[in-house]
Amino acid sequence: KNQVEQSPQSLIILEGKNCTLQCNYTVSPFSNLRWYKQDTGRGPVSLTIMTFSENTKSNGRYTATLDADTKQSSLHITASQLSDSASYICVVSRRNAGNMLTFGGGTRLMVKP
Amino acid sequence: SQTIHQWPATLVQPVGSPLSLECTVEGTSNPNLYWYRQAAGRGLQLLFYSVGIGQISSEVPQNLSASRPQDRQFILSSKKLLLSDSGFYLCAWLDPSYTRDTQYFGPGTRLTVL
Numbered sequence: 231k232n233q234v235e236q237s238p239q240s241l242i243i244l245e246g247k248n249c250t251l252q253c254n255y256t257v258s259p260f261s262n263l264r265w266y267k268q269d270t271g272r273g274p275v276s277l278t279i280m281t282f283s284e285n286t287k288s289n290g291r292y293t294a295t296l297d298a299d300t301k302q303s304s305l306h307i308t309a310s311q312l313s314d315s316a317s318y319i320c321v322v323s324r325r326n327a328g329n330m331l332t333f334g335g336g337t338r339l340m341v342k343p
Numbered sequence: 344s345q346t347i348h349q350w351p352a353t354l355v356q357p358v359g360s361p362l363s364l365e366c367t368v369e370g371t372s373n374p375n376l377y378w379y380r381q382a383a384g385r386g387l388q389l390l391f392y393s394v395g396i397g398q399i400s401s402e403v404p405q406n407l408s409a410s411r412p413q414d415r416q417f418i419l420s421s422k423k424l425l426l427s428d429s430g431f432y433l434c435a436w437l438d439p440s441y442t443r444d445t446q447y448f449g450p451g452t453r454l455t456v457l
């Protein structure tokens with residue numbers, strides 16, 4: 231079964247600290263993996279996208295890693311800011327599946343001052 | 344540049360009433376279009392997708408329906424709303440000619456069924 235599992239479900243950190251969010255998937259055949267940021271009451275916004283051959287991708291203070299062998303990805307946030315408070319969603323695309331995406335349940339991050 | 348619009352932004356409807364949510368995309372042609380629902384604190388669930396005018400695929404059985412009357416317009420409807428239809432509805436588009444196939448999401452519609 232094609233699934234995407236994220237951990238932790240929720241996380242509280244202090245402003246300025248780093249954190250790492252995890253994503254494990256069983257989607258096959260794999261095409262690419264994205265991390266989205268979703269602010270409360272808004273649509274998700276893409277942060278990074280990685281294909282099979284890419285094992286790291288950065289977008290400002292966000293760095294995503296991908297291990298296609300173990301089917302794991304992580305999103306590392308450096309020097310967190312209050313505006314980083316949001317849900318972070320891991321999304322995996324299946325090859326030859328009409329651009330269908332499998333969504334993880336998300337990690338809800340709260341950054342406190 | 345491309346933009347995606349959804350309206351209304353919020354909606355409160357009684358059980359048994361009809362529903363019509365609209366999504367339009369600007370700045371692109373022949374996009375794939377998607378309707379998702381997100382229950383409170385949950386992940387996104389794909390409801391419908393469309394690869395062209397009049398072409399609708401349903402992912403889950405439900406009392407909702409979708410239509411695509413124009414290339415860049417996607418409508419989500421219901422004849423009679425259920426309490427379980429409450430949620431955050433997101434429309435998304437994708438350029439199928441672009442290999443990176445990122446879906447871009449609209450601002451969403453929050454539906455409360457009372």
